[in-house]
Amino acid sequence: xVRVMYQGRLIPSASYxxxxxxxxxxxxxxxxxxxxxxxxxLVSGLTDGFATALQHMHRGDxxxxxxxxSLGYGEYGTTGIPGYSVLVFDxxxxxxxxxxxxxxxxN
Numbered sequence: 001x002v003r004v005m006y007q008g009r010l011i012p013s014a015s016y017x018x019x020x021x022x023x024x025x026x027x028x029x030x031x032x033x034x035x036x037x038x039x040x041x042l043v044s045g046l047t048d049g050f051a052t053a054l055q056h057m058h059r060g061d062x063x064x065x066x067x068x069x070s071l072g073y074g075e076y077g078t079t080g081i082p083g084y085s086v087l088v089f090d091x092x093x094x095x096x097x098x099x100x101x102x103x104x105x106x107n
Contacts, residue, residue, distance in 0.1 A: 001040055001041065001042055001043070001096065001097050001099075001103050002040065002041050002043055002054055002093060002094075002095070002096045003038050003039070003040050003093075003094040003095040003096070003103060004025075004026070004038065004039060004040075004041065004054075004091060004092060004093055004094060005025070005026045005027065005033060005036045005037070005038050005039075005091075005092040005094060006023075006025040006026060006027070006039075006089055006090060006091045006092070007021065007023065007024060007025045007026075007027045007031045007089065007090045008021070008022055008023035008025060008087055008088070008089050009021045009022060009023075009087075009088050009089075010022060010081070010085055010086070010087065010088065011066075011085075011086045011088055019088055022080050022081050022087075025039065026038055026039050027090075031090040033062070033092060036092075038094050040103055043055070047067065047071060047072050047073065047087075048071040048072075049065065049067030049068065049071030049072050049087065050065070050067060050087075050089065050091075052071065053065045053067075053089075053091065054091075054093060054096075057091075057093040058093070059093060059094070059095055059096070060092070060093070060094075061092070061093050062090070062091070062092045063089075063090075063091050063092075064088065064089070064090050064091070065088070065089045065091060066086055066087070066088055067086065067087040067088075067089065068086055069083070069084045069085055069086060072085065072086070072087045073085065073087075
């Protein structure tokens, strides 16, 4: 399990200079740790690209990751995300816990 702060979007385009935000995650508006909230995930339920990045991060790391379509939603996409889309995530790893252990409380 991981506790993260994140925002997901597509790569920038003429219509969306910052990239179309498809998942506000825990941040509304511009990504900033000051006003963002956190959420918990089981890593096994994430896309391969998102999960791979998390496995290389340390607590407190802030990464901007670019996930190729083959490690994201593939050729067919998903609701709101067209197939062959490169995904961009601003991601902060707050905490993690091994399988079978409770996630520590975070304020």
